[in-house]
Amino acid sequence: MLDDLSFVQYVGEVASAFDSLGGSPVVGATWCFLLQWSIVSYGINAYICVVILTPVVKKTMHTDNYCVIMGGGVGSRFWPYSREAKPKQFLDIFATGRTLLQMTYDRFSKVIPKENFVVVTNAIYRDLVLEQLPELTPGQILLEPMRRNTAPCIGWATYHIYAKNPNANVLVTPADHLILQEDAFDEAICRSLDYVKAHPKLVTLGVRPSRPETGYGYIQFTDIEDEHFVKVKTFTEKPNIEMAKVFYESGEFLWNSGMFAWNVQTILDAFHQYLPSLTSILDEVKGAYATDEEQSRVSQVFSECPNISIDYAVLEKADNVMVLPVDFGWADLGTWGSLYELKREEPRANVSLHTKALFYEAEGNIVSLDGDPEKQLVVVQGINDCIVAQSKGVLLICKRDKEQRIKEFMGEASVQFDKKFD
Numbered sequence: 066m067l068d069d070l071s072f073v074q075y076v077g078e079v080a081s082a083f084d085s086l087g088g089s090p091v092v093g094a095t096w097c098f099l100l101q102w103s104i105v106s107y108g109i110n111a112y113i114c115v116v117i118l119t120p121v122v123k124k125t126m127h128t129d130n131y132c133v134i135m136g137g138g139v140g141s142r143f144w145p146y147s148r149e150a151k152p153k154q155f156l157d158i159f160a161t162g163r164t165l166l167q168m169t170y171d172r173f174s175k176v177i178p179k180e181n182f183v184v185v186t187n188a189i190y191r192d193l194v195l196e197q198l199p200e201l202t203p204g205q206i207l208l209e210p211m212r213r214n215t216a217p218c219i220g221w222a223t224y225h226i227y228a229k230n231p232n233a234n235v236l237v238t239p240a241d242h243l244i245l246q247e248d249a250f251d252e253a254i255c256r257s258l259d260y261v262k263a264h265p266k267l268v269t270l271g272v273r274p275s276r277p278e279t280g281y282g283y284i285q286f287t288d289i290e291d292e293h294f295v296k297v298k299t300f301t302e303k304p305n306i307e308m309a310k311v312f313y314e315s316g317e318f319l320w321n322s323g324m325f326a327w328n329v330q331t332i333l334d335a336f337h338q339y340l341p342s343l344t345s346i347l348d349e350v351k352g353a354y355a356t357d358e359e360q361s362r363v364s365q366v367f368s369e370c371p372n373i374s375i376d377y378a379v380l381e382k383a384d385n386v387m388v389l390p391v392d393f394g395w396a397d398l399g400t401w402g403s404l405y406e407l408k409r410e411e412p413r414a415n416v417s418l419h420t421k422a423l424f425y426e427a428e429g430n431i432v433s434l435d436g437d438p439e440k441q442l443v444v445v446q447g448i449n450d451c452i453v454a455q456s457k458g459v460l461l462i463c464k465r466d467k468e469q470r471i472k473e474f475m476g477e478a479s480v481q482f483d484k485k486f487d
Contacts, residue, residue, distance in 0.1 A: 130258055131233045131329075132177040133222040136166055136194065136240035137186040137209055142400045142468065144475040145459035146433065149487040154240035155193050158398065160419065160438075165398065166240045167197050173236065174200075175251055176258070181233075183207060183225060184240075185218045188364075204355075210364045216378040217370035219325075220336055220343050221363060226329050228354035233329040234258050242322070243407065245394025253391045257326035260294060260387075267335060267380065268294065268326040271319030271388040272395045277309035279469075280400050282321035282376070284388050285312075294387040300376050319390055321376070323397070331385075340378045342371050401452045402468050405431040417443065429465065459486050 136154050140147030147153035154166045163171065170182065179200045186194055188208040195203065207221055219237055226233050236254055244250045257268050271284045282302055289296040300321065304312060312318040337344045346369050353362040371378070380386050396407045408416045408431070415424045418433040422443045429450040432443045435457060445453065452468060454461045459478075463471060478486050 127176065127258075128178060128181070129230060129232050129234055129262070130177055131181040131183065131226050131230070131235045132173045133219065133226075133235060133237045134166070134169055134173075134182065134184045134240050135186075135215060135218055135237065136169075136184055137190065137212060137218065138239075138241075139212075140241065140399065141472040141475050143398075144471055145456040145461055145486065146435075146454060148457065149484075150189075151193070152190075153398065155190070155197060158404070158418075164197055165243075166194070169238060169240050169242065170198055170200070172244060172247065172250065173238065173254070176255055177236070180205075183222050185209065185222050187212060208360060208364075210367050213367065213370045213372050215323075215375045216340060216373045217343060217367070219332070219375050220340070220347055220370070221367075223329060223332050223336065224347050224350070224354050225359065227333060231330065234262050235327060235329055235332070237325040239323050239397070241398050242324070243394075243396045243398055245396075247393075249391070249393035253389060253393060254326070256293065257389055260292060260389075261326050261328050261331065264291075265328065265331045265334075265385060266294070267331060267383055267386045269297070269380065269386065269388050270322045270324040270326075270391050272322050273390055273392045274313050274318065274320050276406075277306060277313040278320065279303055279306055279309050280402055281397060283312050283318045284321050285318050286388050286390070291387065294389050297380075297386040297388050300381050319388060320395075322391075322395055325375070332379075335379050335383050335385075339382045340371070340373070343378070346370055400468055401431055401433075401454065401471075402465055405452075405465065415445070431465070457486075 138152060138154070139149055140153035143153045146156065146158075154169075155164050157164050161168075166184075173182070182198075182201055183205055184194050184198065184201065185207045186209065188210055191203075191206060191208055194206050195201070207225060209218065209221075222237075223235070226235060236258065253270060257270070260266065261268055269284065271286070274283075280303060282300065283304065284300055285298040286295040287298045301312070301318070346366050347363075349366055350359070350362045353359050396403055398404055398407075404418075405416050408418070413428045415422070415428060416431040418431070419436070419438045420432060420434040420441050420443050421438060422432050422445065424430065425444070425446040427445045427448050430445055430448065430453060431451075432445065432453045434441055434443060434455045443453065450465045452461060452463045452465055461471070461474070463474070475487070
């Protein structure tokens with residue numbers, strides 16, 4: 066049984082947690098007293114009740130918090146494993162029983178009610194999303210008739226959510242990231258939701274770099290700080306290795322994670338100010354958002370939306386962009402190189418996925434094969450720093466420092482072989 070002092074402290078902690086996550090501290094405190102009454106009345110062990118029930122109750126309270134998962138990309142830099150018919154976000158890359166999309170949902174479902182998720186994807190992936198996320202309803206999946214980059218994707222989701230809840234605080238995330246330190250991640254997104262609820266800011270999560278990296282964009286920050294958030298100075302596209310070293314050594318740059326947080330009204334205002342060519346189109350559908358007519362109405366005009374990223378369209382122009390520097394074991398699993406960096410145990414080590422492998426006079430390689438890892442073997446001799454990947458009739462052998470050309474290779478194969486290996 067909790068003594069009086071411990072119980073009072075617990076009431077305060079739970080009330081604060083409810084408030085920080087967008088719920089009501091009064092409801093949280095009331096729940097605590099009801100719990101204590103149950104304990105007194107029925108003799109249930111207080112500690113067990115607290116541990117088991119608190120997370121359940123918390124998850125039902127923050128109804129203003131939403132999550133948009135962007136899951137419509139092809140993942141061409143991860144070819145041949147990632148294909149048009151089943152891109153990497155729908156694959157179980159680590160043989161854990163959960164795909165990248167499912168792992169993303171699991172990660173955010175700790176703080177977002179299941180009914181407040183929105184998945185934006187290509188129309189051809191509708192059935193895959195419903196199969197992998199049975200917790201969601203068809204109305205929570207926005208189906209793009211064609212790809213138009215992240216600004217139209219986020220713009221549509223913004224109008225959809227605003228129609229449902231004009232007070233919403235929104236997290237936006239790609240579907241193909243890996244987070245190793247879940248507790249630190251949970252703290253970062255809760256802090257971000259709390260901040261954008263109180264401030265009309267556009268927040269991006271910037272990862273403290275661990276090495277010079279040419280596969281990520283960068284964010285340069287200023288010395289203007291507000292509640293752990295720092296004002297953004299510039300966004301920079303993926304640099305060459307020389308510039309990446311300058312960014313890393315300066316200590317003034319963070320990796321651009323592609324994860325964002327904002328209040329729905331704040332981002333809607335930014336779209337109207339900086340990308341009217343998009344809002345003028347999406348405004349045509351007003352009255353249909355969050356209704357049965359939304360999908361067909363948006364599909365009719367979506368081809369007119371500009372093909373532009375949220376970074377170019379809004380974030381590089383806005384003066385209210387803040388970054389939260391984070392370090393929670395993040396990896397963007399967009400390339401073979403990022404997967405190699407994640408899996409290697411030491412510098413120059415070889416990495417094998419889904420297969421047994423033997424390496425002779427070889428280092429710095431990543432090898433991946435389709436099929437049963439217990440029934441196949443790869444033997445590598447005399448090559449260094451290569452990607453060796455086989456999937457669905459395609460064998461790719463490519464230097465790791467040339468992996469940015471994989472998209473080019475896939476495009477040429479598509480043309481020459483009539484999309485047989487897309």
